[in-house]
Amino acid sequence: MSDYEVAIVGAGVVGLACAARLAARWPGRVLVLERHEGICREASSRNSEVVHAGIYYPTGSLKALTCVRGRRMLVKRCRDLGIPLLACGKVIVASAADQLPALEELLAQGRANDVEGLEVIDAERLRQLEPGTRGVGALWSPASAVVDSHQLAASLEAEAAHHGADLVFGAEVVGVEPADGGYGLTVTQGEETTTVSAARVVNAAGLGADTLSTMVGIDIDGAGYRQYACKGTWWSIAPRHNHRLSRLVYPVGRAEDPGLGIHGCFDAAGGMRLGPDFVFVEAGDDGVDLSVPEAARAKFLAAGQRLFPWLEAEDLSPDMAGLRAKLVPAPKQWRDFVVAEESARGLPGWVTLVGIESPGLTAAMALAEVVGQRLSSS
Amino acid sequence: MRLFEANAAAHEVLEGLLMEVLGAAVDGEIGRARAHMAQLREAFETHLAVEEARTLPLLRDLGGPLVKLAVIIDGDHRIVDRSLNAVSALLEDVGDDGPAARAAVLGKIEVFSKLKTVLEHHGVREQEDVYTPLDHRFPELEWTEELLLPKP
Numbered sequence: 001m002s003d004y005e006v007a008i009v010g011a012g013v014v015g016l017a018c019a020a021r022l023a024a025r026w027p028g029r030v031l032v033l034e035r036h037e038g039i040c041r042e043a044s045s046r047n048s049e050v051v052h053a054g055i056y057y058p059t060g061s062l063k064a065l066t067c068v069r070g071r072r073m074l075v076k077r078c079r080d081l082g083i084p085l086l087a088c089g090k091v092i093v094a095s096a097a098d099q100l101p102a103l104e105e106l107l108a109q110g111r112a113n114d115v116e117g118l119e120v121i122d123a124e125r126l127r128q129l130e131p132g133t134r135g136v137g138a139l140w141s142p143a144s145a146v147v148d149s150h151q152l153a154a155s156l157e158a159e160a161a162h163h164g165a166d167l168v169f170g171a172e173v174v175g176v177e178p179a180d181g182g183y184g185l186t187v188t189q190g191e192e193t194t195t196v197s198a199a200r201v202v203n204a205a206g207l208g209a210d211t212l213s214t215m216v217g218i219d220i221d222g223a224g225y226r227q228y229a230c231k232g233t234w235w236s237i238a239p240r241h242n243h244r245l246s247r248l249v250y251p252v253g254r255a256e257d258p259g260l261g262i263h264g265c266f267d268a269a270g271g272m273r274l275g276p277d278f279v280f281v282e283a284g285d286d287g288v289d290l291s292v293p294e295a296a297r298a299k300f301l302a303a304g305q306r307l308f309p310w311l312e313a314e315d316l317s318p319d320m321a322g323l324r325a326k327l328v329p330a331p332k333q334w335r336d337f338v339v340a341e342e343s344a345r346g347l348p349g350w351v352t353l354v355g356i357e358s359p360g361l362t363a364a365m366a367l368a369e370v371v372g373q374r375l376s377s378s
Numbered sequence: 379m380r381l382f383e384a385n386a387a388a389h390e391v392l393e394g395l396l397m398e399v400l401g402a403a404v405d406g407e408i409g410r411a412r413a414h415m416a417q418l419r420e421a422f423e424t425h426l427a428v429e430e431a432r433t434l435p436l437l438r439d440l441g442g443p444l445v446k447l448a449v450i451i452d453g454d455h456r457i458v459d460r461s462l463n464a465v466s467a468l469l470e471d472v473g474d475d476g477p478a479a480r481a482a483v484l485g486k487i488e489v490f491s492k493l494k495t496v497l498e499h500h501g502v503r504e505q506e507d508v509y510t511p512l513d514h515r516f517p518e519l520e521w522t523e524e525l526l527l528p529k530p
Contacts, residue, residue, distance in 0.1 A: 080443035158453030
């Protein structure tokens with residue numbers, strides 16, 4: 001008999017959502033292994049905390065389905081548990097007339113994805129909603145929001161703990177072997193190396209998920225699981241502008257924008273930020289450089305001024321950087337989330353999650369639901 | 379004293395004792411840190427007994443979303459319990475008073491951070507979402523020694 005029914009590798013928000021759900025199914029039989037000394041130390045804590053409505057993604061894709069469902073689950077959880085959620089909505093702004101057709105395309109895509117409340121608005125209505133924003137029209141998405149992601153994650157950790165899950169920090173998986181009816185995981189924790197067995201494994205290791213896939217014998221290139229680190233940086237806007245925005249402000253994606261485009265967002269205290277940009281990076285000997293390069297100031301100023309004419313160069317200060325786990329090595333290529341149960345590769349009960357980039361925070365609880373379904377069918 | 383007023387005060391005591399433990403530990407005064415740790419453990423057990431005897435059953439009985447809140451509060455308690463164990467184990471491992479112990483503590487400061495974070499989050503959660511509304515709803519509930527008696 002295995003030590004645990006399920007081992008989850010990674011205590012980011014998706015791993016924790018899986019832990020909360022699966023520990024309810026197998027009380028006291030779920031283990032979470034996290035290589036850092038606490039929860040949510042990578043992508044889950046280095047993002048804009050935006051709750052996405054689910055507008056952009058192809059209808060029927062896992063990103064669309066889990067974003068829309070995950071947002072509803074997240075909003076209910078926040079309401080039930082008192083987790084701070086700013087139901088601020090978002091405007092996707094067309095800066096020039098030639099971008100207006102793109103708003104209609106986004107409206108149709110969002111409606112096809114079952115996103116609530118979408119509406120194309122004209123320049124006058126945009127001025128009423130966001131007086132400090134420049135644009136000739138916008139898509140208004142009232143379902144978009146900002147969440148306190150740390151409190152959300154802490155609540156998921158607490159729910160897992162309530163159901164008796166064991167969360168072990170500073171524990172890195174360095175080897176995997178198929179064992180009797182499950183898997184043996186070799187784990188280092190400080191100077192010690194131990195082995196633990198689990199009947200099922202959920203690989204929610206974020207940027208390390210492809211490495212863990214390799215350990216269990218999956219050809220990550222053949223499977224399409226190789227991940228590429230894509231750095232995004234944020235610049236904070238001077239506190240004198242706090243509360244200047246009351247809604248998230250995104251640009252309509254332009255052909256030359258690799259992602260959704262640098263947008264304006266804010267935290268619960270009203271502090272404003274611009275970001276993120278989109279730069280593929282490779283890890284050096286000391287990992288990936290997460291500093292915010294001063295050289296990017298002009299790029300952020302230009303992007304910000306397209307939306308906010310009041311923004312001045314001295315308003316910007318380097319803020320933070322994070323990494324996305326992308327399944328494509330270049331901009332403008334699209335891949336869906338992958339949540340795969342690996343019986344077909346001879347690995348029954350092993351579930352791989354790769355490419356869990358935005359909207360992963362929004363989708364986390366729905367992704368956990370999908371993981372539960374995949375395990376049920378294995 | 380009203381029950382939920384007492385519970386809120388208990389949180390302040392827990393956070394205060396943790397700062398005493400942390401302060402002594404980073405000064406390399408491990409004996410003093412262990413003594414404060416024993417007080418912290420005892421204060422937590424007392425608080426936990428009251429919460430399990432009265433607060434959590436009340437939330438479950440009220441039903442609806444409060445049942446889920448009781449799950450999270452109980453989970454917080456378990457994480458606090460584990461985090462206390464981790465801090466106790468660290469204080470046992472680092473040896474006796476002195477610079478070496480101080481360096482060992484500083485090298486593992488995340489163990490304290492985890493406990494501090496969960497206590498703070500838990501305190502805010504209970505104050506805003508549990509104690510204030512329940513105190514308003516059940517102002518007659520008093521803290522009594524009987525709450526500390528072992529359950530059958």
